[in-house]
Amino acid sequence: MIRKRLADDRGGDADRTRPRDIDAAVRQVIGGAVDADDVIDLFAVAGLDEARLDIFSDEFLERVAALEQRNLALETLRKLLNDQIRVTERTNIVQSRKFREALEDAMLRYTNKAITTAEMIARLIDLAKSLRDARKHGEELGLSNEETAFYDALADNESAIEAMQSDTLRLMARELTEMVKKMPKLDWTQRESVRANLRRNVRRLLAQYGYPPDLADGATQLVLRQAELATANSD
Secondary structure (H helix, E strand, O other), rough: OOHHHHHHHOOOOHOOOOOOHHHHHHHHHHHHHHHHHOHHHHHHHHHHHHHOOOOOOOHHHHHHOOOOOHHHHHHHHHHHHHHHHHHHOOOOOOHHHHHHHHHHHHHHHOOOOOOOOHHHHHHHHHHHHHHHHHHHHHHHOOOHHHHHHHHHHOOOOOOHHHHEEEEEHHHHHHHHHHHHOOOOOOOHHHHHHHHHHHHHHHHHHHOOOOOOHHHHHHHHHHHHHHHHHHHHHOO
């Protein structure tokens, strides 16, 4: 259809329409669907309506990878990952930063033609599986979503993980969650006195559990940012 339309517009023969013009037109159609922020339409075009219940299941990811329209498969995965990372950004600073950087790095490499479309699709599928597994690790630790976010903030530094036991980090994450829940019901992120009090309490907690002193400043700042995020998204 695109070949015929291009030929009609130019008053020429459809068989002589340049392949690169057709490819450009197809990319524009796909790009328009993605820019419209409508994943459901992408699913329908890709014939994946039945798999919408669990977008990170192995079955769904395998069906996307098997699509003949490679560009459509790539754009569908990119859009799904972007949406899921955006959701994570409202609850977990460390996880969302990790996956946002990984997605942006993959897109940059693909744009610069450092990797092929097939390699890009494989990379996005691996990223989707990693995001799925990351969501489960809090459950495996016996932590709520809020507690998991503080656990990730405390464990963000490899040296901290090596120095601290997982059980200790879990206890600290639970205490931090309770500490933030007990904060005054006001916009404390704009009150320096409240922030200073929380900062002191966080430092005291880190010292109490033997958190590495040379990592305490960075951990304190990250915990404070996570606390602000938790408060901003609380009811």
